[in-house]
Amino acid sequence: MEITAVRLTEIEQVMAIELAGFSAAEAGTRTQYLERIAQFTDTFLVARAGEKVIGFICGPAVAENELADWMYERAPKNLPVGGNQMILTIAVAPQWQKRHVGSQLLLALEEVARQKERQQIILTCLASRISFYKRNGYYNAGVSASQHAGERWYTMKKDLNLLQSVREVASMQPKKD
Known part of the structure; x- marks a missing residue:
């Protein structure tokens, strides 16, 4: 398996995986995915086995510190450096x-x-996926404000700044009297 940037020619394989994994209300459209490929050139990655796409991950790098529903509708262009990586x-x-x-x-x-x-x-996820993200080093930041597809979403975060991560973990510890 190799992981690299998506190729425009792989749009049909990406869409097949998208539609297999999400309800019609949750799934992105072909038009949205074409826009995401154009806007997230370095943060739209695919996993391949040979020439077959077997999975993908995508999202914008933005200044915002919460994933907002509008990002699903209109793909923002990635910041060149800094900000936060959304999935x-x-x-x-x-x-x-x-x-x-x-x-x-x-x-x-x-x-x-x-x-x-x-x-x-x-990122945001359904309750059933929280444990997967926790196993991958993410923490649950609580219920998201997202109304996407009428579901209840949870915000999952992973801090990339080590000092910030230590502070976050320390703040989650119960206080001793």
């Missing part, structure tokens, strides 16, 4: 699930985010 979508083809493809995609995007001096990686 709009991570999806793996059904036959490739449970093989750590998703975890490897998260690590690959984290590497890009660190190289570009991002502060955090931020």
Whole structure:
């Protein structure tokens, strides 16, 4: 398996994985994905087995510190450096699930985010996916304000600044009287 930037010619494979993994209300459209490929040139990654796309991850690098629903509708252009890395979508083809493809995609995007001096990686997920992200070093920052697809979403974050991470963990510890 290799992980690299998406190619425009892979749009149909990306869409097949998207539609297999998300409800019609949750899934992005082909037009949205074409815009994401254009806007997130260095943060739209695909995992390939040979020439077959088996999973992907994408999202913008922005100044905001929360993932907002408008980012699903209108893909913002990536900041050149700094800011926060959002993840709009991570999806793996059904036959490739449970093989750590998703975890490897998260690590690959984290590497890009660190190289570009991002502060955090931020995403939203359903309650059923929280444990997956926790296993990958993310913490649950609570219920998201997102109204996407009428679901209840949870904000998951991973701090990339070590000092900030230590402070976050310390602030979550119970206070002793």
